[in-house]
Amino acid sequence: MTGGTRLAGSTVLITGGGSGLGRRMALEAARRGARVLIWDLPAASGVQVRDEIRSAGGAAEAETVNVADRDAVKAAAAAAGAVDVLINNAGVVTGKLLLDAGDEDIQRTFDVNVLALYWVTRAVLPGMIGRGRGTVVTVASAAGLVGVARQTDYSASKFAAFGFNESLRAELRAGTTGVNTLVVCPYYIDTGMFDGVRTRFPRLLPILNEEAVAAKVLDGIESGRRKLVLPPLVNLVPAARLLPVGAFDRLMDVLGINRTMDRFTGRPAEAAETPGGKHDGGS
Numbered sequence: 001m002t003g004g005t006r007l008a009g010s011t012v013l014i015t016g017g018g019s020g021l022g023r024r025m026a027l028e029a030a031r032r033g034a035r036v037l038i039w040d041l042p043a044a045s046g047v048q049v050r051d052e053i054r055s056a057g058g059a060a061e062a063e064t065v066n067v068a069d070r071d072a073v074k075a076a077a078a079a080a081g082a083v084d085v086l087i088n089n090a091g092v093v094t095g096k097l098l099l100d101a102g103d104e105d106i107q108r109t110f111d112v113n114v115l116a117l118y119w120v121t122r123a124v125l126p127g128m129i130g131r132g133r134g135t136v137v138t139v140a141s142a143a144g145l146v147g148v149a150r151q152t153d154y155s156a157s158k159f160a161a162f163g164f165n166e167s168l169r170a171e172l173r174a175g176t177t178g179v180n181t182l183v184v185c186p187y188y189i190d191t192g193m194f195d196g197v198r199t200r201f202p203r204l205l206p207i208l209n210e211e212a213v214a215a216k217v218l219d220g221i222e223s224g225r226r227k228l229v230l231p232p233l234v235n236l237v238p239a240a241r242l243l244p245v246g247a248f249d250r251l252m253d254v255l256g257i258n259r260t261m262d263r264f265t266g267r268p269a270e271a272a273e274t275p276g277g278k279h280d281g282g283s
């Protein structure tokens with residue numbers, strides 16, 4: 001098994017690092033001694049996190065990069081220099097029924113949640129392979145293991161992200177490159193991205209805490225973990241698929257999975273553009 005990547009002394013690139021889980025991972029990676037590169041779209045949010053890190057004595061850079069823009073990604077990667085850990089974290093959600101979602105929403109979901117994985121990873125991976133060390137993290141979702149009502153685009157994009165990681169893991173292991181992969185599949189997290197969601201059995205399927213998820217991802221990078229599924233109950237999804245389809249669907253309904261999005265509001269557009277998104281007070 002490929003080993004983990006120690007964060008102290010490493011350069012960690014986090015897409016979508018200006019808000020939510022990405023911001024949290026940026027702060028904690030810097031606290032653990034990494035130099036953090038933040039790529040995000042709203043310029044101010046990445047800069048704010050960079051400044052938070054610097055004022056705590058850490059090392060950070062922030063660039064405005066649309067990860068869905070192939071040329072912008074290539075240029076930013078060339079300027080970034082060596083990256084030891086890539087965290088593909090940037091993501092978007094539509095949260096609408098298939099027939100209510102706009103064409104542009106669906107396109108954006110696949111551009112950001114799927115195609116950007118290719119552009120960013122292909123830009124950064126050759127350097128890792130050349131140096132014989134590194135970790136590529138793909139932030140997928142529990143929605144990449146089970147389809148959820150009002151998530152036809154989001155869930156499909158996260159299934160794709162899961163498959164992307166699994167294939168990449170096979171390629172890297174086969175080549176004994178020294179580069180590890182980690183896929184992260186969390187249930188809902190209290191970042192604001194999924195504001196309004198409800199969970200039927202909070203003890204079994206709690207809304208996760210942003211800070212705790214961030215710490216687990218970074219622990220996983222350092223220990224060489226290859227898959228992180230949260231909370232543990234979600235690990236039973238593959239076993240539940242042995243059931244006939246009707247029984248599987250009833251089980252998901254009993255767990256309330258397909259009602260979780262009924263009151264979804266997401267983050268209001270203005271708040272999404274506010275530097276840093278949600279901050280410490282709310283988690």
Ligand SMILES: NC(=O)c1ccc[n+]([C@@H]2O[C@H](COP(=O)([O-])OP(=O)(O)OC[C@H]3O[C@@H](n4cnc5c(N)ncnc54)[C@H](O)[C@@H]3O)[C@@H](O)[C@H]2O)c1
Pocket residue numbers: 015016017018019020021022039040041042045065066067068088089090091092112139140141142185186187188189190191192193194277
């Ligand atoms: N919040 C949850 O419940 C939850 C659950 C499972 C998985 N996830 C995944 O975790 C990741 C982080 O989500 P979050 O909850 O922190 O959401 P968030 O909205 O707080 O953060 C997402 C970040 O991605 C950035 N981003 C979006 N489009 C971009 C683009 N084109 N280029 C560059 N940056 C872009 C946003 O500006 C934002 O900073 C996402 O991939 C999300 O799908 C979230």
